[in-house]
Amino acid sequence: MSWIRTIIMERWFLITLLWINILGTIYGYYWYLYQLQETPWYFLPFVPDSPTASLFFVFVIIGFLTKKQHGWIEALAVATLFKYGIWAVGMNLGGAFVGTPLDFVNYMLIFSHLGMAVQGLLYAPYYKIKGWHIVLAAFVLFHNEIIDYVFDMMPRYPVLDPYQNTIGYFTFWLSAISIFILWKIRRP
Secondary structure, three states: OHHHHHHHOOHHHHHHHHHHHHHHHHHHHHHOHHHHHOOOHHHHHHOOHHHHHHHHHHHHHHHHHHOOOOHHHHHHHHHHHHHHHHHHHHHHHHHHHOOOOOOHHHHHHHHHHHHHHHHHHHOHHHOOOOHHHHHHHHHHHHHHHHHHHHOOOOOOOHHHHHHHHHHHHHHHHHHHHHHHHHHHHOOO
16 A cells, blocks of 8 residues: 555656646535525625535645645645535435436546545545644534535535425534544544
């Protein structure tokens, strides 16, 4: 497995991953375009969950490339990549379970979001995450839960509307698990 650690820190690999995340971030914000147009300005930073997670990881990769890491950005990236990566997989599979057949876009979202969750964890040995970074990430994740499920700003999956309370409950615990994972991989 040491060969994986060697490859993922190679400059060519980091640049490739940087471009993948830049393009994924752009597509993600585009995916949210209609919802963002209807969102009050003060909620705008809290609506596009997955593209913001991949944007955090863009800055993590830039930190690796420039040798200027920031643990607080790494903490936000890991926690949000895992949470929203797993969340999107669950929502796409949940939609299929309640009756909407999976299509090409669903499969693309499932695999790309699974990749988000994995890439955040893959770089765990290289992060410089401290205790206060975890507190910041926890605050951001749980604050976002309130914005999403109290103020109805969650990503729109119309087929799953009848299940919003269950999804909110699942999402709360997914945030808790993401913070626990972040705590486990920190470098004290």
